[in-house]
Amino acid sequence: xxxxxxVYLDYAATTPLDPAVxxxxxxxxxxxxxxxxxxHAVGRHAAAAVAQARARVAGAxxxxxxxxxxxxxxTEADNLAIKGAARHQHARGRGDHLVTLATEHRAVLASxxxxxxxxxxxxxxxxxxxxxxxxxxxxxxxxARTVLVSVSAVNNETGVIxxxxxxxxxxxxxxxxxxxxxAQALGRVSLDVSGLPADLVSLSAHKCYGPQGVGALYVRRxxxxxxxxxxxxxxxxxxxRPGTVPVAQVVGMGAAVARCVRNAARDGRHLExxxxxxxxxxxxxxxxxxxxxxxxxxxxxxxxxPGVHGAALAGLLDGLAVSAGSACAxxxxxxxxxxxxxxxxxxxxxxxxxxxxxxxxxxxxxxxAVAVIGAAVGHLRGFSPVWQRLAAGExxxxxxxxxxxxxxx
Amino acid sequence: xTGCGAIPLDPAVxxxxxxAVAARFxxxxxxxxxxxxxxxxxxxxxxxxxxxVRIWLRGDTAGGVTAARFEAFGDPAVIAAADWLCDEIxxxxxxxxxxxxARRISEALxxxxxxxxxxxxxxxxxxxxxxxxAAIGGRSGDDGGCGK
Numbered sequence: 001x002x003x004x005x006x007v008y009l010d011y012a013a014t015t016p017l018d019p020a021v022x023x024x025x026x027x028x029x030x031x032x033x034x035x036x037x038x039x040h041a042v043g044r045h046a047a048a049a050v051a052q053a054r055a056r057v058a059g060a061x062x063x064x065x066x067x068x069x070x071x072x073x074x075t076e077a078d079n080l081a082i083k084g085a086a087r088h089q090h091a092r093g094r095g096d097h098l099v100t101l102a103t104e105h106r107a108v109l110a111s112x113x114x115x116x117x118x119x120x121x122x123x124x125x126x127x128x129x130x131x132x133x134x135x136x137x138x139x140x141x142x143x144a145r146t147v148l149v150s151v152s153a154v155n156n157e158t159g160v161i162x163x164x165x166x167x168x169x170x171x172x173x174x175x176x177x178x179x180x181x182x183a184q185a186l187g188r189v190s191l192d193v194s195g196l197p198a199d200l201v202s203l204s205a206h207k208c209y210g211p212q213g214v215g216a217l218y219v220r221r222x223x224x225x226x227x228x229x230x231x232x233x234x235x236x237x238x239x240x241r242p243g244t245v246p247v248a249q250v251v252g253m254g255a256a257v258a259r260c261v262r263n264a265a266r267d268g269r270h271l272e273x274x275x276x277x278x279x280x281x282x283x284x285x286x287x288x289x290x291x292x293x294x295x296x297x298x299x300x301x302x303x304x305x306p307g308v309h310g311a312a313l314a315g316l317l318d319g320l321a322v323s324a325g326s327a328c329a330x331x332x333x334x335x336x337x338x339x340x341x342x343x344x345x346x347x348x349x350x351x352x353x354x355x356x357x358x359x360x361x362x363x364x365x366x367x368x369a370v371a372v373i374g375a376a377v378g379h380l381r382g383f384s385p386v387w388q389r390l391a392a393g394e395x396x397x398x399x400x401x402x403x404x405x406x407x408x409x
Numbered sequence: 410x411t412g413c414g415a416i417p418l419d420p421a422v423x424x425x426x427x428x429a430v431a432a433r434f435x436x437x438x439x440x441x442x443x444x445x446x447x448x449x450x451x452x453x454x455x456x457x458x459x460x461x462v463r464i465w466l467r468g469d470t471a472g473g474v475t476a477a478r479f480e481a482f483g484d485p486a487v488i489a490a491a492d493w494l495c496d497e498i499x500x501x502x503x504x505x506x507x508x509x510x511a512r513r514i515s516e517a518l519x520x521x522x523x524x525x526x527x528x529x530x531x532x533x534x535x536x537x538x539x540x541x542x543a544a545i546g547g548r549s550g551d552d553g554g555c556g557k
Contacts, residue, residue, distance in 0.1 A: 309459065311484035315434065318417040347459050379416050383440035385463045386456055386482040401457045 007365045007372075008321045011207075011358030012156055012184060012300055017252075018209035024255035025211065028248035036245050037236060046247045053254025057216050060186065060257045061201060062194035066221060069237045070250050073215035074183035075107040076230075077202035078150075080217055080241065081179045082111040084227030085148050085200060086120060089177070091228070095145035098122045099176075101133055102341035103158070108150050108181055109337070121145075129343050129404045130293045131158040135166035139174070146176045153185035157338040157354055158292035159300030161189055164196055172197045177225060183207050183215075187260030187267055188297050193218060199225045203257075205249070209359070210256025214249035217241075267359050271298035274357045274366055281370030283409045285377055287390065290409045291339055291352055302354045303409065304339075306396050307387030308380045310350030316376035317353075320369055325352035343404030348396075426485050429518045434485035439495035443467070443478040449545070450552045451537025454530040456482065462491055462527075462534040465552070466498065468542050473502050479534075487527035490514045494531055506539045 034046035055065045071077045082098070090096050098112055102124040112122040123141040127133050138149065149171045154161055164180065171178045179200040185191050186208040193201060201218035205211055219225050219240070233242030260267075275298050282288050282303055291302040305313060310326025317324065325336055335349035344352070355369065381387040389399050396406055416435065423431035447467050454461035465478040477498040479491035497509055511528035514520070520528065 307482070309482050309484055309487075312434070312488060315419050315422040315485050316416050318419045345457060347456055350459065375416060383437070383442070383480045383488075384482045385452065385461050385480040388442070388480065399456055 006319050006321050007369050009355040009357060009361065009365070009369055010321050010323055011361070012159075012354065012356035013323060014206045014212065015209045015358055016360065017211060018256060018259055020259060021210055021252050021255045025248045025252040028251055033247040036247060037234065049247055049251050050245055053250045056254035056258045057203065058218075060261045061203075061218055062192035063218050064221065067193075067218050069217045069219055069240050070245055071215045071217055071241055072213055073206070074105075074181060074202045074204035075215075076241075077204075077215050077217035078105070078107040078179075078181055079111050080227060080230055081200040081202060081219075082108065082148065082150055083115060083230060084240070085177050085179065085225065086115050087118075087228040088226050089147035090120070095143075095147040096120045097143050097145040098148045098150065099138065099141045099146055100124055100150040101138075101152070101162075102126045103131060103133075103155055103160075103338045104150065104152055105156050105181055105183070106337075108152070112150070127160075127342055130407070131155060131160035131291070131296075131338070131342050132293060133162055135163055135170050138167055139170035142171070142174045142176065146174065148177045148179060150179040150181065153180050153182040153191055154189055154297040154300070155292075155338065156184050157300075157336060158302045158342075159184075159296035159298075159356075160292050161296055164191075164198070168197050184297060184300070186257060187264050188271070188299050190264070193220065203253075205253035205256050208256050208260045211249050211252040214246060214253045216253065263359070268298060270359065270361075271357050274361055274363065275299070275301060277363055278355060278357070278366050278370065279409050281366065282373070284370070285374045287387075288409050289348065289396070289406045291342065291344065299357045300354065301356075302339075302352060304344065304348045304352040305377050306348065306351070306400070307384045307390055308351045308377050309384075310347070310352070312380050313351055313353075313376055316379065317372060320372050322369070323354040323356070325354075326350040343402065344406075345400040345402045345404075348400055348402075348406075422485050425521070426489070426524055427519045427521065430486050430489040430520060430524075433489035433492045433518070437479075437488055437492040439478050439492050440480070440488070441478060442480060443476070448478070448552055449538060449541045451534050451539070451541055453533030453537055454483075459483070460487055460527045460530045462487065462530050464491065464494070464531075464534040464538040466538045466542050468503065471502075472504070472546075473500065474498050474506070474542070475500070481531075483527045483530070484524065486518070486520050486524040487531060489518055490520070490528045490531045491534075493518055494535060498535070503539060503543055506535060509535060 034042035036047035058065045177199040180198045181202045183204040204215040289304040314324040335346045339349035450465045452463040460483040463480040467476045477495035511532040
């Protein structure tokens with residue numbers, strides 16, 4: 001019997017390049033791509049391909065092509081959106097305060113920290129124990145000096161989906177700008193800026209079966225949102241992101257985004273079915289804590305295993321490519337800031353797994369993953385004094401020293 | 410009272426902790442609460458700190474330790490350390506157990522410095538168990554085993 005290979009359940013980290021996307025990119029990789037800023041025919045040919053890709057990305061958001069700025073990925077898009085908008089607003093005397101969630105991606109939090117070092121103040125709104133944040137809680141953080149609010153469309157660790165419409169209403173009613181990191185949302189959660197008054201939206205190609213190394217930032221033009229660029233050079237991308245536009249990369253992103261939009265309904269049903277199967281399988285293991293909400297994005301499941309040490313669990317997941325809360329190779333792995341913000345004690349945050357599903361995932365792979373995880377957890381609980389206490393009836397809160405309400409799946 | 414069977418390991422365990430730790434972590438022969446009576450245990454560590462270990466000892470009338478088992482909540486180094494310790498304990502006089510220190514465990518298993526902390530908890534659990542066994546003369550303890 002041949003080795004079936006590892007089970008890849010880390011689609012929230014990156015997705016495989018779709019063959020159709022590679023086919024679209026190939027002519028621009030193998031031949032002379034041309035510089036889209038060049039005036040000659042070769043350059044104009046490249047510029048036309050870039051324009052088509054820009055239109056495809058814009059179309060996926062309900063935006064106009066001139067509202068899309070190419071970046072190297074979502075991290076750069078987050079940096080450009082947050083620093084660029086905050087610095088511009090501050091320079092015009094509009095304020096120096098930002099609001100974000102304590103559970104945001106590091107690219108958002110680190111951008112905010114950088115602004116704090118420049119004199120801005122930042123409020124990080126804590127989530128509920130299930131990772132959710134109400135629009136009211138976020139609105140309570142707004143002040144007269146708030147210039148920008150940054151919220152993810154889908155949390156990258158837990159899959160939690162905030163009520164963006166309600167949040168946008170409060171933020172826009174307050175007169176602040178709204179940035180949405182939508183890196184995990186494309187093809188999974190609908191996002192239409194013709195209906196949602198977001199000012200800035202970060203996108204990534206490699207999270208939706210496109211190439212790594214390219215992303216985009218939606219920048220609203222009506223009313224116009226102005227940014228201070230992070231980089232300085234040529235006048236590409238309206239001066240917001242100088243540098244030669246990588247034709248193959250953006251063509252790949254355009255093709256990937258178009259694929260996501262085209263397949264969204266089918267992929268959504270597939271992911272929902274697999275997520276249900278995964279949750280049911282994990283529930284069979286027993287004593288498994290859900291880190292997130294059942295109404296979260298269909299591609300992410302985050303769970304903790306009481307009674308099991310995170311590093312030991314990670315060491316027994318041979319053949320599984322998942323994101324473990326305690327990476328085995330780290331000397332002193334830091335627990336997830338997202339799970340900490342949700343009140344998970346460090347020992348439970350370490351003993352967490354994020355399993356993320358994708359279009360190529362099969363029911364058989366989900367079953368194999370559940371079997372491997374179940375065997376590892378059962379093995380470790382078999383000689384765990386912590387599991388002995390839990391099995392004897394002590395509460396998780398008592399054993400782990402926490403007051404956080406925890407929900408089993 | 411058999412040891413735990415081997416489960417396939419992520420190759421990162423050997424790279425991170427070393428081959429000796431990986432081998433014992435994959436198949437800890439002395440893991441699990443003991444069967445039968447005549448066992449005493451000592452525990453050390455805290456869940457919030459990420460390590461707890463319980464060492465089980467069974468003594469004889471001559472002041473020796475005839476068998477040892479362990480339960481552990483810890484990283485692969487902790488589990489391997491406790492398993493190695495149980496091998497070393499069996500057949501020794503109670504008075505010699507003090508020589509089985511964290512340093513000796515770490516050296517025996519070549520545990521990298523970044524992962525040695527947990528061996529101190531293993532040493533403390535052994536000391537707690539040995540103290541209890543010594544207090545009753547080394548032979549008539551009974552904390553119960555699996556049936557407790």
